[in-house]
Amino acid sequence: MSAGAAAMGLLRCAVCGIPNRARAGARLRCGRCGSPLAARKPDSLARATALLAAAYVLYLPANLLPILETGEIGGARSPDTIMSGVLKLWSGGWWPLAIVILVASIVIPFAKLAVLTWLVASARRGSTARLRARTRLYRLVDVIGKWSMVDIYVGALLVGLVQFPPLAGVAPGPAAIAFGAVVVLTMLASRAFDPRLLWDAAGARRG
Amino acid sequence: MAEPDARDLPEASPGAHRLRWGFLVWVVPIVALAVGAWLALESLVNRGPTISVTFKTATGLEAGKTKVKYKDVDIGTVKSIVLSEDRRNVIAVAELTPQARGLIVEDTRFWVVRPRITGGQAFGLGTILSGAYIALDPGKSKESRRAFEGLENPPVVLSDVPGRQFVLRADDLGSIDIGSPVYYRHVRVGQVVSAELNADGKGVTFVVFVNAPYDRYVVRGARFWNASGIDVSLGAGGLRMETESLASIVIGGVAFQVPPGVEPGPPAATEAVFDLYKDRETAFKQVYTVKDTYVLHFRQSVRGLNVGAAVDFRGVPVGEVTRIGLDFNGEHELRPVVEIDVYPERIAAQFRRRPGAERPEVRAQTLQRFVDRGLRAQLKTGNLITGQLYVTLDYFPNDPKVRIDLAKAPLEIPTASGGFTELQSSVENIVHKIEKMPLDEIAVDLKNIVATLDVTLRNVNALVERMDSEIAPELRQTLETARGALGQAQGALSEDAPLQGDLRGTLRDVGRAAEAIRNLADYLERHPESLIRGRREEEGRR
Numbered sequence: 001m002s003a004g005a006a007a008m009g010l011l012r013c014a015v016c017g018i019p020n021r022a023r024a025g026a027r028l029r030c031g032r033c034g035s036p037l038a039a040r041k042p043d044s045l046a047r048a049t050a051l052l053a054a055a056y057v058l059y060l061p062a063n064l065l066p067i068l069e070t071g072e073i074g075g076a077r078s079p080d081t082i083m084s085g086v087l088k089l090w091s092g093g094w095w096p097l098a099i100v101i102l103v104a105s106i107v108i109p110f111a112k113l114a115v116l117t118w119l120v121a122s123a124r125r126g127s128t129a130r131l132r133a134r135t136r137l138y139r140l141v142d143v144i145g146k147w148s149m150v151d152i153y154v155g156a157l158l159v160g161l162v163q164f165p166p167l168a169g170v171a172p173g174p175a176a177i178a179f180g181a182v183v184v185l186t187m188l189a190s191r192a193f194d195p196r197l198l199w200d201a202a203g204a205r206r207g
Numbered sequence: 208m209a210e211p212d213a214r215d216l217p218e219a220s221p222g223a224h225r226l227r228w229g230f231l232v233w234v235v236p237i238v239a240l241a242v243g244a245w246l247a248l249e250s251l252v253n254r255g256p257t258i259s260v261t262f263k264t265a266t267g268l269e270a271g272k273t274k275v276k277y278k279d280v281d282i283g284t285v286k287s288i289v290l291s292e293d294r295r296n297v298i299a300v301a302e303l304t305p306q307a308r309g310l311i312v313e314d315t316r317f318w319v320v321r322p323r324i325t326g327g328q329a330f331g332l333g334t335i336l337s338g339a340y341i342a343l344d345p346g347k348s349k350e351s352r353r354a355f356e357g358l359e360n361p362p363v364v365l366s367d368v369p370g371r372q373f374v375l376r377a378d379d380l381g382s383i384d385i386g387s388p389v390y391y392r393h394v395r396v397g398q399v400v401s402a403e404l405n406a407d408g409k410g411v412t413f414v415v416f417v418n419a420p421y422d423r424y425v426v427r428g429a430r431f432w433n434a435s436g437i438d439v440s441l442g443a444g445g446l447r448m449e450t451e452s453l454a455s456i457v458i459g460g461v462a463f464q465v466p467p468g469v470e471p472g473p474p475a476a477t478e479a480v481f482d483l484y485k486d487r488e489t490a491f492k493q494v495y496t497v498k499d500t501y502v503l504h505f506r507q508s509v510r511g512l513n514v515g516a517a518v519d520f521r522g523v524p525v526g527e528v529t530r531i532g533l534d535f536n537g538e539h540e541l542r543p544v545v546e547i548d549v550y551p552e553r554i555a556a557q558f559r560r561r562p563g564a565e566r567p568e569v570r571a572q573t574l575q576r577f578v579d580r581g582l583r584a585q586l587k588t589g590n591l592i593t594g595q596l597y598v599t600l601d602y603f604p605n606d607p608k609v610r611i612d613l614a615k616a617p618l619e620i621p622t623a624s625g626g627f628t629e630l631q632s633s634v635e636n637i638v639h640k641i642e643k644m645p646l647d648e649i650a651v652d653l654k655n656i657v658a659t660l661d662v663t664l665r666n667v668n669a670l671v672e673r674m675d676s677e678i679a680p681e682l683r684q685t686l687e688t689a690r691g692a693l694g695q696a697q698g699a700l701s702e703d704a705p706l707q708g709d710l711r712g713t714l715r716d717v718g719r720a721a722e723a724i725r726n727l728a729d730y731l732e733r734h735p736e737s738l739i740r741g742r743r744e745e746e747g748r749r
Contacts, residue, residue, distance in 0.1 A: 011219060022219035031217025043232070050232045054239035061246050071272070078272055174246070185235070192232075 007203075011037050041194035048120050051189035055113060058178045058185065063106075066173035068155055070162070079173055082106060082151065097154075105151035105179070108144060112186045115141050119193060126201035135195055142190045148183040152176060255283065255303040260317045260341065262357040265297040267321055267339030275301050275341045276320075282307040285341065299357075301341065311353070314346025316366075318358040330361065360385075363400045369419035370397065373475065375431050375461065377411050377483035382435040383459040389415050390434060390451055390462040396421035399461060413483065415461060427472030428465050431481045432490035435459035440488075441593055444517075449487060466491040498526070498548045499570060500617040503584045503598065504534060507624060509543040511596040512586065518547045518598040525549050528598060546617070547584075547598060571613050574620070578611055580604070583623040 005012055011022040013030035020031050028037040041047075066079030080088060082105050089098035115137055122134065155176055162170040265288050267273070275283035283303030291298050303311070320331045320342045334340065341357075344365045363386055364370070380402060389397035397417035405412055417425055434451035436459070441447075451460050461483065465471045475481075484490035509531060518526040526549035534544035551570065574582075581604040589597045600620070609621040624632075699706055731737065 010216065019216050020219040021216050027221055028219040029221065031219055037219050046230075047232045050236050054236035057236060057239040057243045061243055065246070178246075181239070185239075 011039055013037055040196055040200075041192065044192055044194040044197060045120055045124060047192035048116065048189045051185050051192060052113065052116055052120065055182050055185035055189060058181045059109070059113065062109075062175050062178035062182050065175035065178065067151075067175035067179060068158065069171045069173050071168065081175060082179070101151055101154065104148050108148050109179075109182055109186065112141050112145055112148075112190070116186065116189055116193065119195075119198070123193075123197045123201070128202045131198055131202055134198055138190070138193070138195045138198075145183070145187045145190055148186075149180070152180050152183075253305060255305040255307050256311055256351075256353065257286075257300060257302050258283075258311055258353050258355060259298050259300045260355045260357045261291060261296045261298050262319065263296060263359055265299065267319060267334075268297075268299055268341070269338070273299075273338065273340055275303060275307075275343065277307070277310060277343055277345070282310070299341070308351070310343065310345040311351055312346045313348035313350040313352050314366075315352070315355065316344045316346070316358055316362055317341055317355050318343075318361045320361070323361075363398055364416045368416075370417050371419075371422040371425070371477045372400065372414055372416050373425060374478055374480045375413040375415060375483040376480060377413065377433065378485075380411050381433045381459070381483075381485065383413065383433060383461060387435070387459040387461065388452075389417060390460055391417075391421055391424055392464065393452065393462075394421075395452075396424075399459075413461070423474055425463065425475045425479075426465060427475050427479075428469045429463050429471070429475070429481070430466055430469075430484060430490040431461055431463040432484040432487050433459075434462035434487070438486050438488075441590075441595070445590065462487070464490075498550050500529070501547050501549060501584075502615075502617050502619045503545045503547065503622050504536075504542045504619065505545065505586060505622055506542060507586065509545060509586065509596065511588070511594040512545065512598070513595070516589075516595070516597045518549060518584075518600065520600045525600070545598065571611075571618060574618060575611050575613065578609055578621060581606055582620065584620045585623045 005019060009021060009023065010019040011028065012019045013033060013035060014037075015035040016030060016033040018030070018032050020028070020037055022028050022037060029035065030037050063082055065081065067082050068085060069079045071078045082101070086098050086102045086106070089095070089101065119134060119138055122129075155172055158170045159172055162168065262268075268285055268288055270285060270287045273285040274281050275285065281304075283301045285299050285301045287300045289298050289300070290296075318341070319339050320334055321339050322329070322331045322335055324330070331339075342361070344362055344367075346366060383399055383402060385399055385402055387399040388395045389399065397415055399413055400416045401414040403412055404410075415431075436450070436456050438449040439447070450456055451462055463481075512528060512531060514528055514531060516528045517524045518528060526547050528545055529548050530546035532544050532546075534542050536542065581602040582600060583603045583606055585599050585601060585603075586596045587599050589595045603623050606621075606623055611618060611621075698704065701707070730742075734742075
């Protein structure tokens with residue numbers, strides 16, 4: 001048995017917060033509010049893995065397909081992937097915006113995927129190295145994950161504002177959906193992941 | 208408050224959990240995989256052939272934007288434009304839709320559509336707004352191909368236009384250009400597709416395209432001529448002006464037709480070769496298979512005689528001038544020499560009747576006979592205003608006999624000086640004579656004569672005065688005397704004058720006497736014996 005509340009025979013209710021006197025086992029309800037009680041998030045690793053896998057799959061179209069198409073309606077259209085959009089912004093002189101989008105749409109999603117994968121893998125392995133760092137990392141990922149939606153936000157603004165038919169217009173491309181899905185999936189994955197699992201391994205080691 | 212005791216905490220109660228939905232989460236990645244796979248598959252399937260087209264310049268082309276269109280339908284996009292390895296050309300790589308697969312064959316042609324004006328028509332004006340695009344004309348081959356050389360100009364005729372091509376050969380371009388119209392009986396039936404200098408630099412070859420169904424009029428016997436501009440010719444025959452159409456005046460044109468009197472023949476094969484004549488007249492001229500070349504030497508100026516001028520015999524054209532030059536004969540004499548072609552077929556009856564007339568020796572003998580009879584060549588003025596000359600053959604029986612040198616080739620016809628030149632020389636002679644006249648002396652003489660005349664006149668004047676004063680009164684007297692005499696004579700000769708009465712009586716008597724004699728003569732004629740016997744009536748009565 002690892003250290004922690006469970007070792008003391010207590011299970012904290014995730015909804016109302018009160019520790020319950022409980023024996024280990026499944027299918028318990030909180031004595032105060034009646035919500036289901038669990039020591040760890042159920043199927044945390046499985047869910048996190050599945051969601052990460054889905055995010056990986058959709059990561060490819062998100063970056064390869066065009067996210068925005070600019071140009072004359074009915075005439076020559078210029079499709080842009082995220083990367084090409086960043087490059088165009090940079091070469092167009094909008095380098096602050098380019099940096100923002102680069103960070104938010106390319107660096108952060110990639111980093112999230114990488115970190116979460118690593119965390120899940122390390123939790124499965126039961127590794128005890130750098131636990132505090134890993135925990136901090138998890139918190140970072142969880143907090144800033146939603147900011148990747150900035151790119152979608154910019155795209156939506158452009159589509160809404162830049163419409164001068166028949167001369168020029170902006171239309172969303174298929175990558176917008178894929179990218180949105182990737183962000184959502186990574187957010188869900190980080191929610192599904194239970195960082196206490198990391199510490200469980202440490203406890204098991206000691207105990 | 209006391210420290211909470213673990214015993215104060217509620218007891219967890221058993222309760223039914225929700226159904227474990229843990230494994231359902233795996234639906235998400237499966238769906239994601241499916242979506243991703245479908246997207247990938249779709250893009251793969253939708254990917255059509257990729258081609259590369261080489262152009263001289265990338266003007267108007269933009270990577271990622273420029274479209275490839277066929278019949279105004281988008282069938283692809285230019286993905287990238289790069290310089291060729293030798294940096295002389297530009298290679299545009301384009302991705303086409305799958306439906307374009309059948310269009311990309313061996314002889315497909317690509318060109319960039321930009322605004323241009325050719326052949327009197329404007330093309331591609333829409334590209335001013337929408338940007339240039341690459342158009343293609345699919346070929347008919349079955350082999351597909353991925354690398355193409357783009358045309359710098361759009362092809363004049365697209366491959367799906369029915370019709371046939373023919374090849375024309377000419378000496379020079381003659382203001383015909385790609386896109387110039389082709390006419391048949393003044394109807395526009397096609398256009399010039401290409402015009403190129405021959406490899407040896409000795410002429411120009413055109414390719415013309417004649418639309419169906421007019422291509423069936425291009426028969427073996429048809430003649431093509433350059434119908435550009437306005438044909439103005441000023442010759443011995445006068446001023447002539449001919450034009451095909453207003454368009455052909457500006458942009459040139461080619462016309463064809465079967466000349467009258469020429470056998471049309473079967474339809475010409477595709478890409479058959481024709482000669483391009485320089486105008487309708489030349490094209491319609493009958494081509495004679497037999498021609499004799501003769502040489503003429505003239506002593507006078509041949510200015511006004513042009514190559515192509517007519518040679519006629521007493522007004523009937525029998526040939527034409529082919530060359531004019533200078534000749535230097537052995538006696539250090541420089542003379543103009545004219546070469547003419549005579550077509551014996553024009554002297555048709557002669558040619559057909561005489562057997563063996565085709566042989567050159569026979570014709571040479573014939574020529575000698577003509578020359579013996581006085582056949583000479585002469586330059587005559589066809590047009591007094593322009594001074595154009597032509598050659599005429601005629602008999603000059605009074606010319607001294609000339610022996611033709613039958614060994615020389617081409618044979619030489621002796622010449623006689625021309626009519627107008629004779630007039631010219633006569634005038635010259637007169638001028639000379641006038642020059643020779645001692646006009647100064649004549650003037651002096653005239654002065655003397657005038658002076659003498661003056662004196663004479665004065666004398667005459669004096670004489671007349673004398674006459675008036677001295678001679679006149681005497682004359683008057685004479686006249687009066689004469690009048691008196693005349694009056695007397697008149698009296699003698701008047702009607703009732705005695706002289707007249709006497710005369711009349713005498714005449715009467717003479718008449719009676721004559722009558723009596725006549726009676727006697729009559730009687731004697733009837734009764735010649737009465738001379739001896741006397742009158743019978745008297746006997747009877749006695």
